[in-house]
Amino acid sequence: MIDVRVALFDVFGTVVDWRSGIASAARSWFAAHAPDRVDLDPFDFADRWRARYQPSMQPIRQGTRGFTALDVLHRESLVDLLTELGIDVDGAAVDALNAAWHALPPWPDSVAGLTAIRGLVPVAPLSNGNVSLLLDMARNAGLPWDTILGAQVVRAYKPTPESYLRTADLLDLEPExxxxxxxxxxxxxxxxxxxxxxxxxxxxxxHGPGGADPGPTGDWDVVVRDLVELGAVLARTGAQTRRS
Structure with a gap:
């Protein structure tokens, strides 16, 4: 790890708690815009919305649809879900709920962990989120990114190779x-x-207290319990900001 010069982060699920954030926003939104449906489980709603996440990006990965920002894909998925649930609201109400992705809460260790890691190497999201989404999220959650990177910047969605390789190229760094x-x-x-x-x-x-926890399944360089521990590991292994 001594030659690592930048730390790039998945965001949804890794840095922020998307499920609790969306469920909280959905609970308030139903009370305001669909009071006859307040019986809906907000966590189930969050799960069903998130389940459309990967399929929505697949046509773009396959080249059958031009690059489209995640905000747009999230909104399309939300309209589809609301229609499935028989909820008819105006566009402004849909936009208001879609904006919940911009204000997701960080995991308890995220800000401290990112701050510690940032003292060693630059930190940036390598996320499928679009720039305005990630910027708003960072300001709301106090995430100390050095810059905003991700799918909209490199015009490719993870896990396509272009999303990783173009990011490394933007930073003038070899992938390793x-x-x-x-x-x-x-x-x-x-x-x-x-x-x-x-x-x-x-x-x-x-994915909640009863959700699946697969744990690490690959031969990863580091496995940690949270971002604070990752900062400690990087400090021990000599990660540095110096560029060759």
Whole structure:
């Protein structure tokens, strides 16, 4: 790990708690805009909305749809879900709920962990979120990014190779000088295949107390329980900001 010069982070689930954030926003939104449906489980609603996340990006990955920002994909998925639930609201109400992705809460260790890591190497999201979403989220949650990177910047959605390789190229770094940090094995596997170093962060509550916790399934460079521990590991192994 001594040659790592930047730490790149998956965001949804790794840095922020999307499920609790969306459920909280949905609970308030139903009370205001669909009071006859307040019986709906907000966590189930969050899960069903999130379940449309990967399928919504697949046509773009396959080249059958031009690049489209995640905010747009999230909104399309939300309209589809509301229609499925028989909820008819105006566009402004839909926009208000869609904006919940911009204000997701960080995990308890995220801000302190990112701050510690940032003292060693630059930190940036390598997320499928669009720039305005990630910027708003950072300001709301206090995430200390050095810059905002991700799918909209490189015009490619993870886990396509372009998303990782174009990011490394933007930073003028060889892939092996970049550390991909994620709570998702598929993200790390794709990054590793492109030559990036990998760090698995355990997030057993991403899908709720009863959700699946697969744990690390690959040969990752680092496995940690949270981002504070990752900062300590990087400090011990000599990660540095000096660029060759």
């Amino acid at each position: 000088r970049c550390l991909m940090v994620a709570a998702h094995n598929d993200d790390l596997a794709a990054a590793q295949a492109c030559g990036l170093r990998t760090a698995f962060v355990r997030r057993p509550l991403e």
